[in-house]
Amino acid sequence: MDYFSGLQLKDLGFLAEAAGRTLLISGVSIGIGSLVGLIFGWLLTVLGRTGRFLLNAVLDVFRSIPLLIQLVLFYNLFPIIGFSLGPFAAGTLVLTVYTVALVSNVTRSGLESVSPDLRRAARSLGLSYWQDMRHIVWPVGLRAVFPAWVGVALSVVKDSALVSVLGYVELLRASQTLITRTQEPLIILAIAGAFYFALSFPMARAASLYEKRWAQ
Amino acid sequence: MDYNFHWQPVIGRLPDLLLASLDTLQVAALSIVLGIVIGLLLAILRMNARGRWTPLQWFAVAWIEIARNTPVLFQLFFFGFGLGAWGWHLSPFMIVLAGLSFNCAGYLAENFRGGFQSIPDTQYRAARSVGMSAGQTYYHIIIPQVLRKVWHPLTNQIVWAVLMSSLGMLVGYQELTGSAQYFASRTYRIFEYFAVVALIYYALVKLILMASRMLGWRLFRSEGGV
Amino acid sequence: MIDITNLHKRFGPLHVLKGINLTVDKGEVLSVIGSSGSGKSTLLYCINGLESIQDGSIRVDDTEVHHPKTDLNRLRQKLGMVFQQWNSFPHLTALENVALAPRIVKGQSKSEASERASEQLNHVGLGDKLDSYPHALSGGQQQRLAIARALAMEPSLMLFDEATSALDPELVGEVLDTMRMLAREGMTMICVTHEMGFARDVSDRVAYFHQGIMEEIGPPEQLFNTPQSEHTRAFLSKVR
Numbered sequence: 001m002d003y004f005s006g007l008q009l010k011d012l013g014f015l016a017e018a019a020g021r022t023l024l025i026s027g028v029s030i031g032i033g034s035l036v037g038l039i040f041g042w043l044l045t046v047l048g049r050t051g052r053f054l055l056n057a058v059l060d061v062f063r064s065i066p067l068l069i070q071l072v073l074f075y076n077l078f079p080i081i082g083f084s085l086g087p088f089a090a091g092t093l094v095l096t097v098y099t100v101a102l103v104s105n106v107t108r109s110g111l112e113s114v115s116p117d118l119r120r121a122a123r124s125l126g127l128s129y130w131q132d133m134r135h136i137v138w139p140v141g142l143r144a145v146f147p148a149w150v151g152v153a154l155s156v157v158k159d160s161a162l163v164s165v166l167g168y169v170e171l172l173r174a175s176q177t178l179i180t181r182t183q184e185p186l187i188i189l190a191i192a193g194a195f196y197f198a199l200s201f202p203m204a205r206a207a208s209l210y211e212k213r214w215a216q
Numbered sequence: 217m218d219y220n221f222h223w224q225p226v227i228g229r230l231p232d233l234l235l236a237s238l239d240t241l242q243v244a245a246l247s248i249v250l251g252i253v254i255g256l257l258l259a260i261l262r263m264n265a266r267g268r269w270t271p272l273q274w275f276a277v278a279w280i281e282i283a284r285n286t287p288v289l290f291q292l293f294f295f296g297f298g299l300g301a302w303g304w305h306l307s308p309f310m311i312v313l314a315g316l317s318f319n320c321a322g323y324l325a326e327n328f329r330g331g332f333q334s335i336p337d338t339q340y341r342a343a344r345s346v347g348m349s350a351g352q353t354y355y356h357i358i359i360p361q362v363l364r365k366v367w368h369p370l371t372n373q374i375v376w377a378v379l380m381s382s383l384g385m386l387v388g389y390q391e392l393t394g395s396a397q398y399f400a401s402r403t404y405r406i407f408e409y410f411a412v413v414a415l416i417y418y419a420l421v422k423l424i425l426m427a428s429r430m431l432g433w434r435l436f437r438s439e440g441g442v
Numbered sequence: 443m444i445d446i447t448n449l450h451k452r453f454g455p456l457h458v459l460k461g462i463n464l465t466v467d468k469g470e471v472l473s474v475i476g477s478s479g480s481g482k483s484t485l486l487y488c489i490n491g492l493e494s495i496q497d498g499s500i501r502v503d504d505t506e507v508h509h510p511k512t513d514l515n516r517l518r519q520k521l522g523m524v525f526q527q528w529n530s531f532p533h534l535t536a537l538e539n540v541a542l543a544p545r546i547v548k549g550q551s552k553s554e555a556s557e558r559a560s561e562q563l564n565h566v567g568l569g570d571k572l573d574s575y576p577h578a579l580s581g582g583q584q585q586r587l588a589i590a591r592a593l594a595m596e597p598s599l600m601l602f603d604e605a606t607s608a609l610d611p612e613l614v615g616e617v618l619d620t621m622r623m624l625a626r627e628g629m630t631m632i633c634v635t636h637e638m639g640f641a642r643d644v645s646d647r648v649a650y651f652h653q654g655i656m657e658e659i660g661p662p663e664q665l666f667n668t669p670q671s672e673h674t675r676a677f678l679s680k681v682r
Binding site: 061064065066067068069070072073076077079080081154158159161162164165172175176179184185186189192193196197200201204 | 219285288298300301380382386393406407413
């Protein structure tokens with residue numbers, strides 16, 4: 001086979017497979033990261049001043065350093081401390097931590113948005129702390145920041161493109177490989193862009209409609 | 217653990233890295249300035265789309281939505297390889313500048329739109345009722361209030377532009393991250409280089425946030441700062 | 443001073459003002475009452491050109507408000523307006539709120555505008571709040587600030603659009619007192635209001651609006667004591 005050749009049908013399969021990897025790595029990271037982020041976000045509302053300061057400072061580091069740097073750093077850190085992680089594992093780890101840092105912030109602002117009056121009303125009906133949490137604070141607070149969470153999740157999907165730097169063949173990396181071989185940048189970039197857009201645009205739109213409804 | 221950290225070569229390169237961080241700040245600053253100008257235009261175009269949409273408004277909406285709903289790296293690739301299909305070859309610096317400006321303009325357009333829409337119509341009416349012209353109303357009444365509303369998102373966008381400029385490494389522009397990779401590849405001290413660079417980014421981000429808070433505090437003291 | 447003939451205003455299919463004829467003389471205080479949606483606030487917006495009209499004419503001192511060649515910015519300097527929501531400019535101090543328009547619209551120097559602004563603020567009883575920002579003022583104070591802001595343009599006519607209806611009850615009095623003071627000083631005023639006591643005590647004439655029509659107009663004693671129209675009687679019996 002020639003090194004340079006036109007775009008073929010099996011190339012589309014290659015792209016589809018890579019798109020699957022984009023979904024996989026971002027899906028896993030968003031799933032785990034959101035769960036941990038929920039817990040950390042809640043911790044930020046109940047910890048004492050010192051604990052809150054420390055936790056915030058740690059999470060803030062991951063929001064203040066380029067994701068690209070975080071990926072390269074972690075990927076190179078593991079061999080140093082004695083075991084090596086593949087691109088998928090290292091990428092997932094970094095994306096997960098990144099998600100935690102973003103989701104915890106969203107969670108905290110959601111929980112803090114529940115008015116003390118509402119909580120007093122709930123407690124005055126005899127609800128315990130955990131009943132208040134389970135039936136009042138979480139549903140009300142998290143619903144209010146659900147659109148913001150969708151925003152975070154979508155940005156993780158888009159940022160997962162950076163895992164390509166570790167050699168993980170997700171959608172953009174695959175596109176780049178195909179472009180080099182076929183010299184057909186426009187059509188390939190259009191396919192890759194359309195995939196991200198088709199995923200992100202409807203969800204972002206739905207989240208903003210939800211937000212408008214919720215605001216009324 | 218039998219790895220020996222070698223910080224000496226990195227420390228020796230520190231002046232070069234600090235110089236490279238000026239390139240980072242430069243490309244980020246230029247993208248933000250372009251992003252603000254274009255973002256304002258896009259926001260105004262989009263807000264004027266009442267009922268019937270002209271091609272210009274479609275253009276604005278397409279720009280905003282593509283910028284917000286595809287990866288920044290994709291946008292850089294477009295300005296990198298994509299334009300090549302039409303025989304346009306941008307320098308690595310221009311690729312980063314074009315990509316980041318495109319992205320910032322899209323995000324800022326939506327921030328500006330939200331800012332304008334949050335100012336009640338009645339402010340406009342009140343200003344017109346004391347005889348101010350439309351231009352005076354915008355300059356003295358509307359814009360200062362919008363600026364306050366978008367100050368926080370604008371600051372975030374500036375931070376974001378600095379962080380995103382690290383993608384310059386992937387398109388061959390030697391800003392801070394690109395330079396670190398270049399030096400690291402010659403010494404194989406990748407971890408050390410990137411750890412130091414991470415610290416520099418952290419410091420840059422904190423400096424920007426501090427500057428924004430101080431400036432905001434001066435500008436918006438009427439409402440207790442930002 | 444103001445001459446309105448056969449004024450029609452529509453918002454799309456909605457016919458808000460249906461042929462209003464009204465004259466207001468210099469120095470007169472006219473109160474406009476009526477239930478919400480009767481078109482009385484729209485009348486004020488039409489008078490200072492913030493809303494377009496579909497038929498008829500409004501003349502202020504022989505200037506046709508809705509003539510395309512009319513310089514509305516110039517005309518509005520003569521017409522002070524105070525809104526239901528006081529609309530103070532949140533990013534400016536009380537003094538700057540008042541001094542801004544005289545400076546940039548009338549071209550007064552900064553010191554002249556500030557000096558006059560502080561006089562106006564003293565006049566409405568806010569002499570000690572010159573450097574306060576609106577968020578630190580009560581609703582009543584913000585409304586008096588809005589009055590001072592309008593007065594600083596030295597208008598010959600003041601339009602009040604339900605100036606007290608967004609205020610807490612205990613703050614209504616201070617704003618009404620300020621309006622009374624202006625009336626005593628001979629200011630020409632059109633006050634859309636829900637305050638029947640104010641309408642009765644302060645105005646020279648009271649007009650009752652009902653569904654876009656000026657149902658009845660006359661001196662307060664006549665309108666309140668011997669209303670001619672069925673609608674007026676029904677309205678008054680509800681608000682009393």
